[in-house]
Amino acid sequence: MFAVVRYGANCQELVNLQCRVLILMAHLKRKCQCRPEDNIDLLDESGALMNLSKVENSASVFASQYLRERQRYILIKVIREESTEATCYESLLENLGKHYPDLADLLQKLSANPQLRDPWKRGPMQRRAQSHCTPARPRPTPQSKRSSELRGTPR
Template sequence: MFATVRYGANCQELVNLQCRVLILMAHLERKCHCRPEDNIDLLDESGALMNLSKVENSASEFASKYLQERQRYILIRIIREESTEATCYEPLLENLGKHYPDLADLLQKLSASPQLREQWRRGPMQRRAQSLTSTPARPRPTPQRKKSSELKATPR
């Protein structure tokens, strides 16, 4: 019993539905490079929200109870605005409108807050750039260059 989760730049992850909801969600967070503070969920191709993030006993409930085998799901981020209790649904599949035009419109309508809706419209690249400028940069390890004696000459 497997299902496909779509995310990122048209990436797919095949997931086993015979596991606990908690394990499935942790796997998706890690595999899809979500931030620790992200609240994620799944949306099926017809636009139904799976509400896995609201499963009360996610450590003991199996994902197969909520998801159907051989179906495709879209990974989404749920953003809840604390002051107004508004909720915004952000697709984690880039160019959602290209792949699923109806779902893009549906998510936009579901997003209640005008401020969050505007943030959603800007697109993931601009949001990512905004979040990168607000956090301090970490130094990247630099690869050591090979000595010229270690480089092999390739014939032309």
């Protein structure tokens, strides 16, 4: 059982779903050069968030319980704002809009509107101010970093 995870400059990683969620997430963090403290998750091609970053007891649960074999997933970074309980999502696949135009829009909506993210929490007691998250944006590539350094522009 395997799945494909897309990230970076159109990179793909074949992952074994018969491993623990904790191991899978640590492997993906290393592959995409994330920091160990970063939260990452997966988005399937239809736009469903897998919520692997919220799995309780991820050291004992298999990834196959959450992911479907032979499917493609997009790696995303999850940024949780402690003060507002808002969550922002940033694609770790560069040019997401080029590969998946609908997913780029959906990711931006998920980041901007907590009610779309958690429809079961709607109600008069749960109304919160709109999140002030910035929309998902592509990560700078090594080439764009070098060109900005040559121009003398700060990153």
